Amino acid sequence: MRKKPKLSLFRFLMTFPAILYCLGLILLPILYIFFLSFLTSDSYGGFTYDFTLNNYAEIFDPTYILMFLKSSGIALVVTFLALLISYPFAIFLMDKSEKSQNLLIKLVMIPFLTNSLIRTYGWIILLRKNGLINSALLSTGLISVPLSLMYNTFGIIIGMTYTLLPFMILPVYSAVSKVDKNLVAAAKDLGASKWKVFKEVYLPLTLSGAFNGSLMVFIPAIGYFFIADILGGGKVMIIGNLIKNQFLTARNWPFGAALSVFLLLLTFLLLKVYKKIGGRLDELGGGA
Amino acid sequence: MKKKILLLSLLIIILISSVLVFSNKNIRNNNYKNGELNVLNWTSYIPDDVISDFEKEFNIKVNYGTYSSNEELLAKLSSSVEGTYDLVFPSDYMVDLLVQRGLLSPLNRGKLTNAENISPLFLNQIYDNKNAYSLPFLLAYSVLVYDNSKINENLRSYRDLLNEKYKNNIILIDDQRIIIGAALLASGADMNSTNDSDLKSALDFFNGLKPNIKAFDSDSPKTFLITKEAEIGLIWNAEATLAQLENENLKIVFPTEGFALSMDNYCLAKGAKNSENAYKFIDFLLRDDIAARIVEEYPYVSPNKKLVENNKAELEKVLENGSYVKNVGAEIKKLDRLWAEFK
Numbered sequence: 001m002r003k004k005p006k007l008s009l010f011r012f013l014m015t016f017p018a019i020l021y022c023l024g025l026i027l028l029p030i031l032y033i034f035f036l037s038f039l040t041s042d043s044y045g046g047f048t049y050d051f052t053l054n055n056y057a058e059i060f061d062p063t064y065i066l067m068f069l070k071s072s073g074i075a076l077v078v079t080f081l082a083l084l085i086s087y088p089f090a091i092f093l094m095d096k097s098e099k100s101q102n103l104l105i106k107l108v109m110i111p112f113l114t115n116s117l118i119r120t121y122g123w124i125i126l127l128r129k130n131g132l133i134n135s136a137l138l139s140t141g142l143i144s145v146p147l148s149l150m151y152n153t154f155g156i157i158i159g160m161t162y163t164l165l166p167f168m169i170l171p172v173y174s175a176v177s178k179v180d181k182n183l184v185a186a187a188k189d190l191g192a193s194k195w196k197v198f199k200e201v202y203l204p205l206t207l208s209g210a211f212n213g214s215l216m217v218f219i220p221a222i223g224y225f226f227i228a229d230i231l232g233g234g235k236v237m238i239i240g241n242l243i244k245n246q247f248l249t250a251r252n253w254p255f256g257a258a259l260s261v262f263l264l265l266l267t268f269l270l271l272k273v274y275k276k277i278g279g280r281l282d283e284l285g286g287g288a
Numbered sequence: 289m290k291k292k293i294l295l296l297s298l299l300i301i302i303l304i305s306s307v308l309v310f311s312n313k314n315i316r317n318n319n320y321k322n323g324e325l326n327v328l329n330w331t332s333y334i335p336d337d338v339i340s341d342f343e344k345e346f347n348i349k350v351n352y353g354t355y356s357s358n359e360e361l362l363a364k365l366s367s368s369v370e371g372t373y374d375l376v377f378p379s380d381y382m383v384d385l386l387v388q389r390g391l392l393s394p395l396n397r398g399k400l401t402n403a404e405n406i407s408p409l410f411l412n413q414i415y416d417n418k419n420a421y422s423l424p425f426l427l428a429y430s431v432l433v434y435d436n437s438k439i440n441e442n443l444r445s446y447r448d449l450l451n452e453k454y455k456n457n458i459i460l461i462d463d464q465r466i467i468i469g470a471a472l473l474a475s476g477a478d479m480n481s482t483n484d485s486d487l488k489s490a491l492d493f494f495n496g497l498k499p500n501i502k503a504f505d506s507d508s509p510k511t512f513l514i515t516k517e518a519e520i521g522l523i524w525n526a527e528a529t530l531a532q533l534e535n536e537n538l539k540i541v542f543p544t545e546g547f548a549l550s551m552d553n554y555c556l557a558k559g560a561k562n563s564e565n566a567y568k569f570i571d572f573l574l575r576d577d578i579a580a581r582i583v584e585e586y587p588y589v590s591p592n593k594k595l596v597e598n599n600k601a602e603l604e605k606v607l608e609n610g611s612y613v614k615n616v617g618a619e620i621k622k623l624d625r626l627w628a629e630f631k
Binding site (some may be wrong): 128 | 504
């Protein structure tokens, strides 16, 4: 028999704010958005209670589908770059003492304490036409015309990779740190190159961590409209911008809501895939 | 036992702090004998010291909120309880829309002794043709601006921007109605047209312009021209004037095809609780000296008679050749789609 927890009033009072928060600020708005997505816009920024599926049908307009694809393309590149940086970093950390590992991970986290909008503005100083990078390269004579580092897709990718990198590093690091060191040592003893050690030992054993990180990078990368606005110069619209526009300029809240629900469904789909793959991977990991 | 004490002390702290917060509010309001005024205005539009001068002179506490687009104002007004806001500053087409949605109260001009300071040039505009709900506060218009020391040609029309030489060199405000409007004007159509063939030619114009666009920015497009990140801009006049102060090579021109006007207005929100204070505030802002202080800091066009007098001929031309953005109703969907397609 389970013992009845003591001081249940105390527990209730302590968890009540969190429960209230989740219900009031997460669940209710999502339900409202879901409801809204079936209404008809009156084009005066309001809506009428005529139920319709038109908002969902509109999403499949070629213009918007193209944008979903473009947006996903950018998010995929960002995810791949984040993986490319996180793995070597995590494996590099394995050779360090626990103390320096903690320190280095903390250094990854510290920029998080600053608002990401401000950090994004910081990139302007580095990347713009007469910014630090271009002036340095120009003065060393490596280039003669300033490079276009921002106000294009390249700028967006840099900004997003930078902002989302910690979300990749943490799960990859935690997966890599769980890999049995003896396995790595054995592989090295048998003459495996660094690349081979990564490919045959680390990668298969850390796939679920990588997938976890990929989700945490990919999903926000579709929606981070402010990075597209600031570092992309507003020239490239991603899904986040499209949704924002429905609420702030096109006055079409129901369509904005439908786009949000669609994005939410895509997210759930990805999570489902993750659970499926993650489950199998765990079994594989257990067997090894 | 320990936990109970902890819980008890927590509750006591909450109780004390809430009492403190509420009593503090009473103390604060007591300092302003004549109550308060809830204003919702554009960001950077009225200098802070003008507001504090009003608070001191009239003993009214001004609660000042801001928004950065007309649609944001609409969202705030329509989603809050009537009486939350007293005074708002919608632009032309939004005045019309807010009146239609029943979110404004008529404005009683008789209560404003300084209403006669407004130049008739700015009254009875199409969006509120008898000024029943609104009085003009400030006017902005879109202009072409370019760096004379870098661009050798004389830019005069939107079509001039298509020149291949200006690759990646143009900064535009990030406002779909204004920029689509410019593309429509460039293709010889009306700025507010939603006719399919007009929109098609606007898209063609955009596709030609695309390689030349450096960025879209509404927050501070002047920075691009000051730091020489871009040498050509299609921006609001005040931004262009401010940029000119920093970079004297900048030349401002009125595009020959026409340009956009945007008039922001004093309007009373429906159910305003402090309408008397709102009238006092409007009357204060209409004073000659205050009007001058506002445009000194934010160089838009004030409708103040004395200020208008200085360059009346030019302003008459501006009002005649520019056009207001009109509310296009459900057709806005087409514009939004065009914008998505273009970007």
